[in-house]
Amino acid sequence: MAENNEEPMDALRNELTNLRDQVETLVKSLGESGSAVSSDLIAKLANELEHYRKMATDKMHQMYEAGSAGVENMGEHVRKHPLACVAVAFGAGCVLSWLFRQSK
Template sequence: MQHSKTTETEIDFRAEFDTLRDQVNELLKSLKNKTEATASSLGENVESKMEHYQDQAGQKLHDAYAAGNAGLNDVGEHIRKNPVASMLIAFGVGYAIFKVLGQGK
């Protein structure tokens, strides 16, 4: 009789162990799926933000280029309207730089 009781206990223990092992495997599969989904979502989010920032950087570069062009056009127009004054200013600035750098001693 002792032998059959031990056998029933062993069978019950093995059945519970198998059930527990299956539950752990299901939990690991579920965790893996959630991790993959989260990583995929995070990757898409990062990619979307990178595209957004690239677009913004491109727009800022375009704006800076346009502002620089406008500034150059304004300077060019001023020089065309006042060529003598512009040459005197350029000469004065060049002379001041020459003196500051110590070349005129």
């Protein structure tokens, strides 16, 4: 699941890098040219920011849905095999207890 999320995150990083470059261009143009050029760049930047906001919201929803699906799958597994899950939880608790006692 981590590999599935890395590609969208890399794409988001690349787009944020492009946004940063555009902001730098805007700052340079404000110093060099008149308000007509800068207002066009500001409008373009506003559109880009809205695009990134929507993209980030979509990615957040996708990650939330993936997490919800994982929780549902785990719940279904527990419903099908309750005794095995209790035994695994008990065993994990015993191992953690033993490890914490060893560290003192």
